[in-house]
Amino acid sequence: MSGGRGYIDEDDIRVRARGGSRPRTRNRPKHEDAREGFVTTVDRGRYRCLVDGRPVVAMKARELGRGSIVVGDRVALVGDLSGRPDTLARVVRVEERRSVLRRTADDTDPVERVIVANADQLVIVCALADPPPQPRFIDRCLVAAYDAGLEPLLCLTKSDLSDPDGVLAIYASLDLPNVVTSLDGDLDDVRGHLAGRTSVLVGSSGVGKSTLVNRLLPDAARAVGDVNPVTGRGRHTSTSAVALPLDGGWIIDTPGVRSFGLAHISPDDVVAGFPDLDEAVVECPSGCPHTEGTPDCALDTWLVEGRLDQARVDSLRRLLSSREGEDNTAPSA
Structure with missing residues (x-):
């Protein structure tokens, strides 16, 4: 099991080797002359890295085995680091990660997927209309952010189509940092939260995430398109994660997702x-599952007393039950 935490990482999936059967040596080269690079994109086994401000394309060295490399990784490279066309360097080491943002396909999938590494802020992008707001998706992202040690920022888009007060009221008790944008409004507030930080942008398809990136960085040319808010079909926007420099920091735009599974996070961490x-949970008896109808669950007592928000309790209980496969009829976003 990966990291001894009781779940399976994508790196734990074994693939039968093809070709030669030459045994691996334990004496791997140290590559003390390797140069540090920052992974900005990953595309079909090729890694675009920034080395001393110069873009370099690399492949993974054989001695790294099955370990994954993701956008945001700090890596060590050897070989041709000129960055000239048709040259290829090698990634020989992945440096220790400060943070890792993960998700699973759904709440019962044992395989976790690493989204990005070394970010310090998770920007949860949510449209106020077209598609409508998704508080359940926001809740999932908040759980993932806290688990990864990232500071969350709620970014509400399309405020020219709907008022943000209803969504902001749901999270008022969290004192959650937030920014509100419109299709052609000022982005100074957004820039202020992003400057000097490594921020990963996550959101459902069609919420305006790539449009936001293009407005912040006109040269980014992130693809935008229409996605049916009901079926999820249509031309999705981003197809791969990419790190882009912005005001002394980085923004990492990720593909739009339909769900954000939390199978890799324990119920206590949820x-x-x-x-x-x-405050309510600490009054629950030991081992309380916090599900609806559980005897002596303090959440129910506090709800009756009007001390909790019903929507927040419902969201928590939905997450806990969906991890156990008990909420399969409800969409995970």
Whole structure:
């Protein structure tokens, strides 16, 4: 099991080797002359890295084995680092990660997928209309952010189509940092939260994430398109993650997702993702699953007393039950 945490990482999936059967040596080269690079894109086994401000394309060295390399990784490279066309360097080492943002396909999938490494802020992009707001998706992202040690920032788009007050009221008790944008409004507030930081942008398809990136960085040319808010079909926007420099920091745009699975996060850590429910949860009996109808669950007592928001409690309980496969009829976003 990966990291001894009881779940399976994508690197744990074994693939039968093809070709020669030459045994691997334990005496791997140290590559003390390797240069540090920052991975900005990953595309079909090729890694675009920034080395001393110069873009270099690299492949993974054989001695790295099955370990994954993702956008945001700090890596060591050897070989041709000129960055000239048709040259290829080698990634020989992945440096220790400061943070890792993960998700699973759904809440029962044992295989976790690393989205980005070394970010310090998770920007949860949510449209106020077309498609409508998705508080359940926001809750999932908040749980993932807290688990990864990232500071969350709620970014509400399309405020010219709908008022943000209703969504902001849901998270008022969290004192959650937020920015509100419109299709042609000023982006100074957004820039202020992004400057000097490594921020990963996550959101459902069609919420305006790539449009936001293009407005912040007109040369980025991130693809935009229409996605049906009901079926999820249509031309999705981003197809791969990419790191782009902005005001002394980085923004990492990720592909739009339909769900954000949390199978890799323990039930206790899911509960920890709802800090506004902390005071009630500590009054629960030991081993309380916090599900609806559980005897002596303090969440129900506090709800009756009007001390908790019903929507927040419902969201927590939905997450906990969906991890156990008990909420399969409800969309995971």
